[in-house]
Amino acid sequence: MQWQFWIIQTLNSVAFGGLLFLLSSGFSLIFGLMRIPNLAHGAFFMLGAYFGYSLLARGGNFGLVARAAGLGVGLLGIALERLVLRQISGNEQGQVLVTLGVSFIIADICLLAWTGDPMPLPAPLELRRPLFIAGYAFPTYRLVVLAIALVAAVGLYFLMERTRIGAMIRAGVDDMEMARGVGIPVSRLFTLVFLLGSALAGIGGVLGGPILNAYPGLDADMLPLALIVVILGGAGSLLGAFVGSFAVGFLYNFGIALVPDLAYFVLFLPMVLVLVFLPQGLFGRVQL
Amino acid sequence: MSINRRTIIKGALAAGVASQALRIPAAAAQAGPIRVGFLTVKTGPLASGGLQMEQGVTLFFKERGNKLGDRAVELHTADTGGNPAQARTKTQELVERLNVHCLIGPLAAFEALAIDDYVRSSQTPILTVAGAEDMTQRKANPWLVRPSCTSAQTSHPLGDYAAKELKAKRVAVIGDDFAFGHECVAGFQRVFEESGGKVVQKLFTPLNAPDYGTYISQLKPNLDAVFTAHAGSNGFKFIKQLREYGNKTQVLGGFTPVDESLLQQMGDDALGAITGNWYSAQLEFPGNKKFVEGIQRDFKVDPGVYAAETYVACEMLEQAVKDAGGKVEDKAVFMKALLNAKAPNTIRGPMRFDELGNSVGNAYIRKVEKKGGKYVNSVVKTYPDVGQFWTYGKDEFLKNPVYSRDFPLSKNLEN
Numbered sequence: 001m002q003w004q005f006w007i008i009q010t011l012n013s014v015a016f017g018g019l020l021f022l023l024s025s026g027f028s029l030i031f032g033l034m035r036i037p038n039l040a041h042g043a044f045f046m047l048g049a050y051f052g053y054s055l056l057a058r059g060g061n062f063g064l065v066a067r068a069a070g071l072g073v074g075l076l077g078i079a080l081e082r083l084v085l086r087q088i089s090g091n092e093q094g095q096v097l098v099t100l101g102v103s104f105i106i107a108d109i110c111l112l113a114w115t116g117d118p119m120p121l122p123a124p125l126e127l128r129r130p131l132f133i134a135g136y137a138f139p140t141y142r143l144v145v146l147a148i149a150l151v152a153a154v155g156l157y158f159l160m161e162r163t164r165i166g167a168m169i170r171a172g173v174d175d176m177e178m179a180r181g182v183g184i185p186v187s188r189l190f191t192l193v194f195l196l197g198s199a200l201a202g203i204g205g206v207l208g209g210p211i212l213n214a215y216p217g218l219d220a221d222m223l224p225l226a227l228i229v230v231i232l233g234g235a236g237s238l239l240g241a242f243v244g245s246f247a248v249g250f251l252y253n254f255g256i257a258l259v260p261d262l263a264y265f266v267l268f269l270p271m272v273l274v275l276v277f278l279p280q281g282l283f284g285r286v287q288l
Numbered sequence: 289m290s291i292n293r294r295t296i297i298k299g300a301l302a303a304g305v306a307s308q309a310l311r312i313p314a315a316a317a318q319a320g321p322i323r324v325g326f327l328t329v330k331t332g333p334l335a336s337g338g339l340q341m342e343q344g345v346t347l348f349f350k351e352r353g354n355k356l357g358d359r360a361v362e363l364h365t366a367d368t369g370g371n372p373a374q375a376r377t378k379t380q381e382l383v384e385r386l387n388v389h390c391l392i393g394p395l396a397a398f399e400a401l402a403i404d405d406y407v408r409s410s411q412t413p414i415l416t417v418a419g420a421e422d423m424t425q426r427k428a429n430p431w432l433v434r435p436s437c438t439s440a441q442t443s444h445p446l447g448d449y450a451a452k453e454l455k456a457k458r459v460a461v462i463g464d465d466f467a468f469g470h471e472c473v474a475g476f477q478r479v480f481e482e483s484g485g486k487v488v489q490k491l492f493t494p495l496n497a498p499d500y501g502t503y504i505s506q507l508k509p510n511l512d513a514v515f516t517a518h519a520g521s522n523g524f525k526f527i528k529q530l531r532e533y534g535n536k537t538q539v540l541g542g543f544t545p546v547d548e549s550l551l552q553q554m555g556d557d558a559l560g561a562i563t564g565n566w567y568s569a570q571l572e573f574p575g576n577k578k579f580v581e582g583i584q585r586d587f588k589v590d591p592g593v594y595a596a597e598t599y600v601a602c603e604m605l606e607q608a609v610k611d612a613g614g615k616v617e618d619k620a621v622f623m624k625a626l627l628n629a630k631a632p633n634t635i636r637g638p639m640r641f642d643e644l645g646n647s648v649g650n651a652y653i654r655k656v657e658k659k660g661g662k663y664v665n666s667v668v669k670t671y672p673d674v675g676q677f678w679t680y681g682k683d684e685f686l687k688n689p690v691y692s693r694d695f696p697l698s699k700n701l702e703n
Contacts (some may be wrong), residue, residue, distance in 0.1 A: 005345070111335050130532070141532070215333075
């Protein structure tokens, strides 16, 4: 096999990993703090992509559109947390099922609003020309998404490790009762984390849009990937989401390239192994 | 061009009004109206195609004043959700509670297979649009006709065209990793290789693959063309990502990619793609011009294969009702009329069924071009009288196993 193969597939892997980090970091945060997987996360991602499509079609600037879509989806996340999940707090099974129900509702509303046809999000004009690396073309836009994901990772790291809010979130993830006991406003923290997690999904949707397009079923295609990332990396850990995203990026790309007949298998085998031998994930803070 | 929510709601209202009107029994009818059950998908990930199928049916009955021949029609639409179990429940409801005389649909092969035994036992004539080869081959259902085509039916002529007219020598094939993708690819590969071409690379991608980057990076650099057998949003995604990676290889395809319903959204990425199909919105038949205008007027979109196939199904149904003298109640007579129906002027041209109930008609080789600011599938060659067996003949064709990942054998793959 040529050496270009390894370079291009490595680029594919890290670029895909970057996109996965945008998808799964918010999922992991919510999972860690609230102890429930928000199964509407894939739908939030899809909604972000659709918002992005509509705003871009009206001539919006790509960066602004991403932020606006993130805000919109973030507010929806707050609504889900405040108006729905809070009503059944304590009933974790119920909460998980509710998020699944919400994802179905969002999916059918998207179908009504944007029809079932796939909608392409145009990448910014200056990023559409592919970059040539060692004689092989690679899409410039994907490298930009990777860069944004890395910036987001650093930003989130500082938020979590260097700010008071981050310390409170970490305290809540580690020991909810103790956090309450020392006077941390856990209720507001929940809302904040839901805002942040949902907004990340929304922004991820817009940034992923030019690669994946917005189409019905995007939610169901993305949610399992977020789950695998969080199971590998461990819930509630930013480092876990980061490492998990890139691990999945590499597994997916090299798995498919080297053993194409096992395309379904390469992603899920590591997940099963981790679940069996390391149930809290590589860097997990929470025992699931 | 885009469809917004308002057009959809308007369309839904129009459909609602239409079905209201249909319930009024026509005074002149012989024995009440002809009841037609229509299975489509209006919710879930497959709804895009299902809603277009509904456009075809809605337009047809609107044009005909809700009549088939001189009998009034009562149309009952059921949403299967793209789910085999629900398709089965809805079919039973249509047949047993609403007593429909025939069925149109469903969309997906797994839905059609889920209701196959029920259709046989209840002896309900059905006009399906699903592609699975064996439904009209080794496991043909005597109550079923397929006015659209099998998965590979239009891949055959494209294989011929690619080898003889495009003079392509080395082609990579890539498709969705399920029966449709395997069958669609296999038909192309068989004819293309028998005509002197070589399929040097064969890739199948999981149906829900989020990203094709890793596959596209693997495509060999010195290809004459890449044949895609992706359906729905997957074909859309594949061609877009191929161009995103700066890959300018000639795109070939079966009847699913670069469908008219997706074409305007795909833009320049689709330009030059050559596909085999039994339909194009560009066909010059007067019936088709009227059909295209009608869909554009009522739904603000261009009709693609999904809208066309249910419209053709209705045209064949109309022919059969005429031939049977309106006697749809006698199932055996009606089914015989359906199987023997010959319509000289459908929107796809002249059309009939073979003895196993599959369509025989023109196959078109189409190329995506830009005409007057709009992307269209221009017809570059017409193969007349193409059936599911291509030039092999029924008996020889059916001696072979059904098309799959492993048949025909790939002898020219390079690693």
